[in-house]
Amino acid sequence: MKITLALISIFTIAALVLGGCAHRYKTPEQRADYFTEKIAKKLDLNDEQKVKLDMMKDELLAVREEMQGKREEARNTVHDLLSAPVIDQDKAVALVNSHVEDISAQAPRIIAALAGFWESLTPEQQTKVREKLEKHFENNGRWSHSRLHYM
Numbered sequence: 001m002k003i004t005l006a007l008i009s010i011f012t013i014a015a016l017v018l019g020g021c022a023h024r025y026k027t028p029e030q031r032a033d034y035f036t037e038k039i040a041k042k043l044d045l046n047d048e049q050k051v052k053l054d055m056m057k058d059e060l061l062a063v064r065e066e067m068q069g070k071r072e073e074a075r076n077t078v079h080d081l082l083s084a085p086v087i088d089q090d091k092a093v094a095l096v097n098s099h100v101e102d103i104s105a106q107a108p109r110i111i112a113a114l115a116g117f118w119e120s121l122t123p124e125q126q127t128k129v130r131e132k133l134e135k136h137f138e139n140n141g142r143w144s145h146s147r148l149h150y151m
Helices: 002-018 028-043 047-083 089-118 123-140
Strands: none
Touching (some): 028 047, 028 123, 047 089
């Protein structure tokens, strides 16, 4: 159960930072800053915890930047696949496998960054995050970052 909640937390926080830039934010960095400030306030983080949260944010932004370069190439490949009268299934599978490999290669960095932040939280703060995530999944039954209300 703890591993499941930790993984849910990882992907929730990663989605917040790695996700597309909402209209009110000019850059992904602004979006990440907004959410880290909101998380810091809601969890009443101390200075050490804020440093860990910022380290996680910076790592997630770095991973996002690295993955960004591959996004255009993937879009072009998808466009090529859909432009043909018959989809090249081998090429489509290779694209998916490449994407999975890229994510798998970045996962240890993201998990280490999350673990550093998570372990800095008090048991009460961890409980607050768990409760928020559980409530979110009870209400929505699926991932929907627009309805999470960011704690």
